[in-house]
Amino acid sequence: MLPITLSIFACFGWGIADFIGGLKSRSLPTLGILMISALAGTFLLGIILLLMHSPLPYDPGLFWAVPAGPIGIVAMFLLYRGLAVGTMSILAPISATGVILPVLWGIFTGDMLTGFSMLGIGIAILGSILAVMEKDPKKNKGKLTKGIGLAFGSAFFVGLYFITMDAACTHQPVWASMIMRSSSLIFLFPLLFFLKVNVNIKKTQLFYIILMGVIDTLAAFCFALATSKGMLSQVAVISSLYPGVTIILSAVITGERIQKIQVSGVILIIAGITLISAL
Template identity: 30%
Template sequence: MTALLLALGSSLAYGCADFLGGLGARKAHVLRTVMIAAPASLVVELLLWPVLGASFSPGALGWGAASGVASAAAFALLYKTLAIGPMNILSPVTALVSAMLPVSIGLVQGERLGAVGLIGLPLALAAVILVSAGHGAKATRPSRTALLLALGAGAAIALQLIFLHQAPSDSGIAPLIVGRAVSSAVTLSAAGLMFRRLGTERPAYGISAAAGVLDSVANLLFLLAARSGDLAVVAVITALYPAGTVLLARGVLAERIHRGQFIGLGIAAVAVSLLALT
């Protein structure tokens, strides 16, 4: 139950962070948004260091650095994807990809689910697919470029989660600190190399920083959930984050929500309830 609640909290934080990041990337070049979001996320983790502790072992350093590279790619690809839109289709596409890879890894590593879990896990995946459903012929459909970016973002998110899960369980938040330091360095280096292509638009500082803070909270909750539960279950619950993005896009941007997406949200609630019994 603890892992489930942590994963749900991670999902909610990811959904809000993605919405804000995509919104910020509409106002300026995506790298300008990430240049603010990544360091803001690092500040949060450094503040939590004295509270939660950190052990910088070789495993924590290595897996943390790998997660940082994946995180930098995920930041840029996801925010660019959501900036192109529509958010309520592209966000769930990334979620489906980001769920399938960790689930596969977890099952390959020997994780086993009970009878209830074997029902709840496919239901959760079905919920992600339904939330990804389009809106019919008259709806705005994503471009091929946007879909490719969404697939890339989903793969990068999945790798980030897998790498964090591989870090030693007694390393505290060291993998998060190392990962965010690496992702910040990668982002700032890329921005320096592409400085002339970033445009002159000023980024939305508050929105971008808030996205980074929420992303840091989401990563922390995922790490704690993965350490106390099965990766296969935690990854799928975390992948329900588009629910938050979709609802925010509906309320703030007036993007339409298809009936199938509402059904998907209902199935998600059932799936979470079943997985809570495993």
Template identity: 30%
Template sequence: MAIALAITAAACWGLSDFLAGLASRRVAVPIVLLLVEGGGLLVVATITVASGEPFFTETRDALSAIGGGLAGVLALGCFYRALAIGTMSVVAPISATGAALPVVAGVISGDRPSLIAAAGLAAIVIGVVLASRQEHADAEAAAAGRTAIVLALISAVGFGGFFVLTNAPADASVLWTITLARAAPIPLVAAVVLAQRPRARPSRRLALGIAAVGTIDLAATSLVILANTKGDLSVVGVLGGMYPVATVLLAAVVLHERLARLQQVGVVLALGGIAAVAAG
């Protein structure tokens, strides 16, 4: 069950990231981030209140969920900007290297993946590294590519922090973990939008579309947090981190981004690693 939930979450994340990345090429990233976070918050807050689920009994769980939300929004902000200025098929796999954080946390907490699963995790990590290799046409593109890689690495740390920080509170309440993780960053992102007053603003139709992307992202977040309550953190974290596979495929089909041979090998390794983890 945990494996299926994590893989589904990865597919949803890959789709939402691709759509948000496209939007970030037309609209200022803070606005995209605010709409994505706000759209997801509206849905999950409604569900949480309607369910009547009790709030956390432990303050540390609430604080951990808030911390996870802040780490996640930092990751998304850097990630969306990287998608806007870089090549999606390069940026997305690099962002998944944050899978190393939950793996380490899982092992420290006592998780012991099988030999097959461990080999799968290694294949996934190697795969995303190979998928990140790219040559640039000119100096300007190379500079943008380097900036995108740095932002993607920062987002990797943030995503890894999100997985780790939301693991414990999710055991107490999945709904409240998601709600707090979504609500906590909203004032910060709104303040950034007000301070920057970005000129690139969406039309009403585009704004609604971006907010809808937030519900897809919410579905992914919900699925991976639920998966964490049913399986090993190390396995769920890496499988959930395989969202770049979907993003790379969408970029190839929709944007006609071309993958070099090493990148193709990386995608195959990542897919093989997912199969190995599932088998283990």
């Protein structure tokens, strides 16, 4: 029960963080947002480790947390850029279909896939196709919504993130989270320097970015704890229900509207992910 509860917390945290990140990426540099949020998250984890008096242990599995950092950054960058140019309520669920990768990986490493899970994968794929279509009122035919390529790219890296963090969190989820955040910073610093990204952000905006970093870090920490105690195939799919939170926030706060066929696609994606969790 604990892994499921932690996965639900991760779901809500990532949904809120993605909404903030996508919204702020419309007016601020995405890499700058990721850098500041990563700094805030690393600082938070440092405080947690100090309070726990936990020295760095010898655990070869922790090396998996090193690539998890850059992988997570790429996933977030692609998603935030997509959310900045496209419709949040459409693109967020598409990014969550990357959960298919850890499910397949779980099968490869010994997990048994139920009929519900197989049905869920098919439904999620169908939902993705419907969700990315929108009716062009001028030409009266379907067209791909903006940011679709970015959303699918994000989905791929989200799946890789789940797999690598699961491998890293077998024994030391706290340190795995810290190493993951630290490696993301090491990955971001050269990018910001060579691309000359402006990170001069107003204080009013800074608060929301730091808040996003704290929430995202807590969500990732909850996922790390959950996957260290439960099956990746189950934990990943429950955690990846976060688009539902993003959709609600985008509808309530920004007043986004989506077409009926896209609503059907979003519902199918969420239903598919839910069925996959019935492992």
